[in-house]
Amino acid sequence: MARRIKDAFAGGKAFIAFITAGDPNLAATEEYILEMERAGADLIEIGIPFSDPIAEGVVIQEADLRALKSGTTTDKIFDMVGRLRQKTDMPLVFMGYLNPVFHYGYERFFARCEECGISGIIIPDLPYEEKGECEAIAAAHGVDVISMIAPTSESRIRAIASEARGFLYVVSSMGVTGVRSEIKTDLASILSAIRKATDIPAAVGFGINTPEQAAKIAAICDGVIVGSAIVRIVAQYGTEAGPHIYEYVKRMKEALRP
Amino acid sequence: MSRGRFGKFGGQYVPETLMNELIRLEEQYNFYKKDPAFNAELTKLLNEYAGRPSRLYYAEKMTKDLGGAKIYLKREDLNHTGAHKINNCIGQVLLAKKMGKTRVIAETGAGQHGVATATVAALLGMECEVFMGKLDCERQRLNVYRMELLGAKVHPVESGTQVLKDAVNETMREWAGRVDDTHYVLGSVMGPHPFPTIVRDFQAVISREARQQILEAQGKLPDAVVACVGGGSNAMGMFYHFIGDEGVKLIGCEAAGRGIETGEHAATIADGSLGVFHGMKSLFCQNEYGQIKEVYSISAGLDYPGIGPEHAWLHDIGRAEYVPVTDDEAVEAFEYLARTEGIICAIESAHAVAQARKIAPLMSSDQSMIICLSGRGDKDVAAIARYRGIQISD
Structure with missing residues (x-):
């Protein structure tokens, strides 16, 4: 039985790692996920590549295009996760834009998630108002549709947080994903508003890339999410990225330990 | 179901970062569309300028x-x-100005909407930046120069397939990074609610x-x-x-x-x-x-x-x-x-x-x-x- 999202937050501050499926190919993705688990990652977000990822900065945009070019499809990603499940029971979630999920068919998509132990999905273009689109079908298959909170959410935080499932994805900065040298948002006040509405874990993502940033942010939340920094390593080393990803994730996870 | 539906079509499928801005845009639009002063100004511009x-x-x-x-x-x-594009641009740039915005951004394919946006931005004293696929920039150099003449900054979009859809992606990304002072003048009856309604009303x-x-x-x-x-x-x-x-x-x-x-x-x-x-x-x-x-x-x-x-x-x-x-x-x-x-x-x-x-x-x-x-x-x-x-x- 695969472990769930809540297990990822059970042992202290969670390190959540994102990787684009199929960049540079699915065999490499499978290997890198296992490397990240070995290095201490608590939860992996597997990115389903999309032709037009409007919430991504250039690093993940290019990873999506490389993945699609290498022939990655939703079916092949499910097959990869199936193979991965022979080797690990670690908590896994998907990150993907709505159209590939919609087009696959919600029922069929979430049934396959259940089969291969995917316990959540982050859909950046599915805000609170539209989550009725697939939340019930996902829940019927044990999949949490994870809600996001942005620096501009303000009065919306309460409603979003009180209905959130799995964990809350707190977007650290305006704009798109990508490495940032400084995060200026007043995260403490956002997290305090979240705490008033829910006790499910809140993890912060967008822009985090150094152990120092991770440690500082983790002090006020339950976990940090790192994407572009990992995808950048894959872009640099291609199929030889394993040891580099391992070292990076290990350093980041260590920064979160008390 | 969410706001802004035409049967099963429409809705607001955007990142959370943009939601409050879309809600605010809808509120402000609903106010100004009934405001006699706004309508008088709009009609005057449509008639005497366009x-x-x-x-x-x-x-x-x-x-x-x-x-x-x-x-x-x-x-x-x-x-x-x-072209007809000016009808929408006059409406939206005027609305943006009333909302207190100082900067407008827009996508453009061939450049017609970009030129119209740059034109109205020049007239109403707004900063203007236009996103245009790199391939489209090469095919329509004249329109790129036209926008620059009008004081707009043109960003050639190198992501994806470097055409109109990629220009829309990039303008949305830009907007998500800077909503405080910026309005996205969407050029067609598309995108998240309230844009399909706003653009339709102005057209x-x-x-x-x-x-x-x-x-x-x-x-x-x-x-x-x-x-x-x-x-x-x-x-x-x-x-x-x-x-x-x-x-x-x-x-x-x-x-x-x-x-x-x-x-x-x-x-x-x-x-x-x-x-x-x-x-x-x-x-x-x-x-x-x-x-x-x-x-x-x-x-x-x-x-x-x-x-x-x-x-x-x-x-x-x-x-x-x-x-x-x-x-x-x-x-x-x-x-x-x-x-x-x-x-x-x-x-x-x-x-x-x-x-x-x-x-x-x-x-x-x-x-x-x-x-x-x-x-x-x-x-x-x-x-x-x-x-x-x-x-x-x-």
């Missing part, structure tokens, strides 16, 4: 030549900046005038109105005030490019399927895994893989009919209108002219139709020459 009302011209030679229905041309090509001036003009001209409504459709803003503007008139057929002309069967086209209704993209649920050209397809048309303004949600709905309920028109047919219609009426229209609008040429002869002489001539064709002359194997430098 040159409205645009003429409804009876194309007598074309009518005689085709030997069927009377043909009227709604001359949006005579507006300032040469509806086309049919508001046309309905009155044709009643004055012939004492009865037309039997059909015809317009080209990419995202669908001139068509939505042309259709809107005729939707309630059941006897008026609404015909949208999609770009069939080299032919639907070749796969090289942008005909969303003919070959697309239901999906969610660019903030809306609508019909899109996409593959079996929901990846958005590259589309093609000789007309950069129709080269978009989706269609506005209200069109998808009008199609769904059978109120409007959407037909594919190929590059060949559009180019022939472009040349035909130039020869017959002395009007060089935009290659986009030529798709509507082509459809009119097909159906007018099948109608009787006591019937009539209006073609929305959405833009003028100066921008297309070099491309049409190339299409005919003649090289001229622009």
Whole structure:
């Protein structure tokens, strides 16, 4: 039985790692996920590549295009996760834009998630108002549709947080994903508003890339999410990225330990 | 279900970062659309600056030549900046200014919407940045320079396929990074709610005038109105005030490019399927895994893989009919209108002219139709020459 999202937050501050499926190919993705688990990652977000990822900065945009070019499809990603499940029971979630999920068919998509132990999905273009689109079908298959909170959410935080499932994805900065040298948002006040509405874990993502940033942010939340920094390593080393990803994730996870 | 639906189409499928801004935009729009001072200012700009009302011209030679229905041309090509795009830009930039914004951003394909946005931004003293696919920048260098003359900064978009859909992606990314002082002047009846409604309302001036003009001209409504459709803003503007008139057929002309069967086209209704993209649920050209397809048309303004949600709905309920028109047919219609009426229209609008040429002869002489001539064709002359194997430098 695969472990769930809540297990990822059970042992202290969670390190959540994102990787684009199929960049540079699915065999490499499978290997890198296992490397990240070995290095201490608590939860992996597997990115389903999309032709037009409007919430991504250039690093993940290019990873999506490389993945699609290498022939990655939703079916092949499910097959990869199936193979991965022979080797690990670690908590896994998907990150993907709505159209590939919609087009696959919600029922069929979430049934396959259940089969291969995917316990959540982050859909950046599915805000609170539209989550009725697939939340019930996902829940019927044990999949949490994870809600996001942005620096501009303000009065919306309460409603979003009180209905959130799995964990809350707190977007650290305006704009798109990508490495940032400084995060200026007043995260403490956002997290305090979240705490008033829910006790499910809140993890912060967008822009985090150094152990120092991770440690500082983790002090006020339950976990940090790192994407572009990992995808950048894959872009640099291609199929030889394993040891580099391992070292990076290990350093980041260590920064979160008390 | 969320706000902004046309049947099952529409909605607000955007990152959380943009939601409060869209809600605020809707509130402000709902306030200003009823505000007499705003409307007075809008009308003044439309009339005195853009040159409205645009003429409804009876194309007598074309009518005689085709030997069927009377043909009227709604001359949006005579507006300032040469297309219907200015109607929406005046409305949205004025609204942005009222909302306290100091900067506007826009996507553009061929450059018509970018030029119109830059024009109104210059007039109303707003900072303006336009995102345009790198390939489109190369194809339409004149429009890039035109925008720069108007004081806008043009960003060539190098991501993805470097055309219109990528320009929309990049403008949305830019907006998500800076909403405080910035309004996104979306150029068509697409995107997340409230854009399809706002753009339709600002373009509806086309049919508001046309309905009155044709009643004055012939004492009865037309039997059909015809317009080209990419995202669908001139068509939505042309259709809107005729939707309630059941006897008026609404015909949208999609770009069939080299032919639907070749796969090289942008005909969303003919070959697309239901999906969610660019903030809306609508019909899109996409593959079996929901990846958005590259589309093609000789007309950069129709080269978009989706269609506005209200069109998808009008199609769904059978109120409007959407037909594919190929590059060949559009180019022939472009040349035909130039020869017959002395009007060089935009290659986009030529798709509507082509459809009119097909159906007018099948109608009787006591019937009539209006073609929305959405833009003028100066921008297309070099491309049409190339299409005919003649090289001229622009």
